[in-house]
Amino acid sequence: MRFISVIKKEWFLVGMVVAILLAMVIPNVGKSAGFLHLDVVTSAGIALIFFLHGLGLSPSAIKAGVSNWRLHLFVQTATFIAYPLLWVVFGDGLHLLMPSALAFGFCYLFVLPSTISSSVAMTSIAKGNVPGAIFNASLSSVLGVFITPFLIQVFMGLEGVEMDLMATIVSISTLLLLPMVIGQLLRPVLIHFIERHKTVVNKVDKVVILLIVFNAFSDSVAEGIWQGFSPTALFIAVALSFIILLVAAHGITWSASKCGFSREDEIAAVFCGTKKTLAAGVPMAKVIFGADPNLGMFLLPIMFYHPIQIFYCALLANRYASQAEKSHVQSVP
Structure with missing residues (x-):
């Protein structure tokens, strides 16, 4: 009974593990354009x-x-200055550890903008500053249209990069701003209904995150990125992705505390500042690198980093949420 009680309490974390295991067993069900x-x-x-x-x-x-x-400046600095500096400092070392194409894949990872969906969802789960996360996630995506190709040119010497800025802005607006604006317009009508069903509503973002994890891992398994390379190269790429995330997450947490941010702003900074987008990264790579035969190698680090960041940040979000609940209980007389 105690075991069942723990599972019910930690259903989100249990669901993360189950989603990964299912992706390994039945990737064709969860992959993009798959059965589901x-x-x-x-x-x-x-x-x-x-x-x-x-x-x-x-x-x-x-x-x-x-x-x-202050929060916006902090997050964008982490995304477009701190991360690229990792390449400046460690780029030569990465070339020694792995093939050049795979090393440049980490360069591409470092210069990508933040995610939109999971950054906001994780911030919401952790009881952080959701408005700040929404603004920073969307701002990062727009800035990335200009900054990512520029940094790729600087670091990799590419020329003739062209981006469809209007299409990117329309895509971001459709994904983020339009639903939010509609929600704002309907707020006077639906806010009381939402408050009455808050328990169910608060689980929606967690369920969506579980589906994203299943989809991301299913895609990686179905595309065979776990095979085709030497076990050593795969291990190094996965290990580096995890180490980079740990350094970024805890470095941003420490920096945010030193900057005197509130707990809510710290949460938004952590989840917006550590994330790198796969959804925008793949189509952007096709435009930047064109028909380069190394495109798969360039994309491998972000393919690894994406599910790792979702899983680890979900753990952080769950910990932040637990801390918030404990603080609330202790503050109630």
Whole structure:
């Protein structure tokens, strides 16, 4: 009975493990365009998350998110300065550890913008500054359209990079801003219904994260990225991805505390500052690298990093949420 009680309490973490195991066993079910069409389902889930955020956010909260310039500067610095500096410092060492194409894949990983969906979802789960996360995630994606190709040119010497800025902005707006605006418009009508069913609503983002994990791992297994390379190269790539995430997550946490951020802002900084986007990274790579035969190697690090960051950040989000619940209970007389 105690075991069942623990599973019920930690159902989200248990679900993460189950999602990974299922992806290994039945990848064709969970992969994009697979039996469940999770690429479509998760896109709808992401839109639903932002719609619910739009319902839940008061206009004053949104204004606070936009005006928090210290948080925005911190997150964008972490994304587009601190991460690329890792390549400046360790790039030569990476070339010694692995083939050049795989090493440049880590270069590409470092210069990518942050994710939108999971950054906001994790911030929400952890009871952090959701308006700040929404603003920073979307700002990072827009800035990445300009900064990522520029840094690739600087580090890898590519020329003639062209990006469809308008299409990217439209895509981001459709994914993020439109559902949120609709939620804001319907807030006066639906806010009381949402508050009455808060218990169910609070589980929506966790369920969507579980589906994203299943989809991400299924895609990686179905595409065979776990094979085709030497076990040593795969181990080094996976280990480096995990080490990079640990260094980034704990370095940002430490830096945020030194900057005097509130707990809510620290959470937004951690989840927006550590994330790197796979959804935008793959199509962006096709534009930047074209028909380069090394494209698969360039994408391998972000393919590894993506599910690792979701899994580890889910653990962090769950820990932050538990701490918030304990603080709330202790503060209640």
